[in-house]
Amino acid sequence: MFPEWVTQKCPETSAVHHEAAIARQAQLTKPTGALGRLEQLAIELAGLQATEQPRATRVPIIVFAGDHGIVAQGVSAYPQAVTIAMMANFAAGGAAISVLARQLGSTLEVVDAGTLAQEEMPGIVADKPRHGTRDFSIEPALTPAELAFAFEAGRRAVTRAEANQPDLLIFGEMGIGNTTTSAAIAASLLGISAEEIAGHGTGVDAAGRAHKARVVDAAIGRHGLAGASPEKILCAVGGLEIAAISGAIIAAAQARIPVLIDGFIVSVAALAAVRVNPSCRPFLLPSHQSAEQGHRLVLRALNVQPLISLDLRLGEGSGAAIALPLVRAACALHNEMATFAQANVPDRPS
Numbered sequence: 387m388f389p390e391w392v393t394q395k396c397p398e399t400s401a402v403h404h405e406a407a408i409a410r411q412a413q414l415t416k417p418t419g420a421l422g423r424l425e426q427l428a429i430e431l432a433g434l435q436a437t438e439q440p441r442a443t444r445v446p447i448i449v450f451a452g453d454h455g456i457v458a459q460g461v462s463a464y465p466q467a468v469t470i471a472m473m474a475n476f477a478a479g480g481a482a483i484s485v486l487a488r489q490l491g492s493t494l495e496v497v498d499a500g501t502l503a504q505e506e507m508p509g510i511v512a513d514k515p516r517h518g519t520r521d522f523s524i525e526p527a528l529t530p531a532e533l534a535f536a537f538e539a540g541r542r543a544v545t546r547a548e549a550n551q552p553d554l555l556i557f558g559e560m561g562i563g564n565t566t567t568s569a570a571i572a573a574s575l576l577g578i579s580a581e582e583i584a585g586h587g588t589g590v591d592a593a594g595r596a597h598k599a600r601v602v603d604a605a606i607g608r609h610g611l612a613g614a615s616p617e618k619i620l621c622a623v624g625g626l627e628i629a630a631i632s633g634a635i636i637a638a639a640q641a642r643i644p645v646l647i648d649g650f651i652v653s654v655a656a657l658a659a660v661r662v663n664p665s666c667r668p669f670l671l672p673s674h675q676s677a678e679q680g681h682r683l684v685l686r687a688l689n690v691q692p693l694i695s696l697d698l699r700l701g702e703g704s705g706a707a708i709a710l711p712l713v714r715a716a717c718a719l720h721n722e723m724a725t726f727a728q729a730n731v732p733d734r735p736s
């Protein structure tokens with residue numbers, strides 16, 4: 387069973403602040419709706435943050451890393467050792483998300499939620515119940531206790547971030563094999579075939595993608611995941627870093643902190659979080675649509691529209707980080723533009 391807190395209801399959007407934001411947008415010196423999605427984004431944030439001044443200044447980035455036993459089935463173009471090497475690269479400041487975090491003025495925390503690393507690594511928070519998941523093609527990836535631990539690890543990461551009073555949070559991931567794991571989770575949650583959702587991941591060719599889909603479909607059948615609960619699905623074919631992100635999303639929403647959702651893998655974690663606790667759904671702000679084949683289907687299931695589409699497929703939280711300046715622009719425009727009355731500009735005739 388999930389820890390009791392996981393299913394506790396998240397706060398509702400503040401209707402008062404949401405309506406006040408709509409009213410302010412109508413008074414700003416621009417034609418109605420001229421700023422398109424940026425207007426809606428500011429209004430949505432005002433309601434979620436329960437404020438007249440929506441903010442996106444303090445935005446910590448947390449990257450969760452994990453290894454996957456399914457890699458033994460030849461589903462990735464890269465060896466599993468890359469997961470640990472990339473964690474070190476994050477901590478050393480050389481990865482894409484490290485560069486983006488510096489550019490944005492965001493802190494970056496890296497959590498080893500379940501890699502094969504046997505020793506603690508400098509600059510990495512180790513919070514894991516085991517070293518990598520089991521190979522879900524032959525046995526369940528996780529036990530219920532391990533799944534619960536991963537959700538708690540996500541919550542602990544949010545608790546650490548809360549100390550700096552974040553306006554938003556960005557979650558990223560790293561784990562060789564995790565697009566296969568995500569495809570298995572998503573296909574099970576959505577009740578579709580892996581062929582519809584499994585993509586090229588880190589760069590497997592067409593034959594590699596077809597092999598990945600066959601492995602996933604076989605595992606879904608083996609574990610009897612048609613119509614299964616989110617808990618059974620995550621235990622059978624889940625990943626520790628993915629489960630940690632699901633837990634972190636729910637914990638953030640419960641603390642009234644919106645989450646800027648990254649690409650395919652984080653979106654799958656978000657879909658799992660929503661299936662476990664539907665009240666967290668309003669706190670999900672989509673950032674981009676990635677080049678990964680199944681991301682569009684997951685976004686559709688979440689009923690969200692991404693801000694940008696740049697054919698990204700890096701992960702790490704990079705797409706959300708790249709979209710963050712748009713969120714900041716939406717807040718600045720909402721908060722700082724003059725009204726018609728302030729600027730002494732004639733408004734539309736009533």
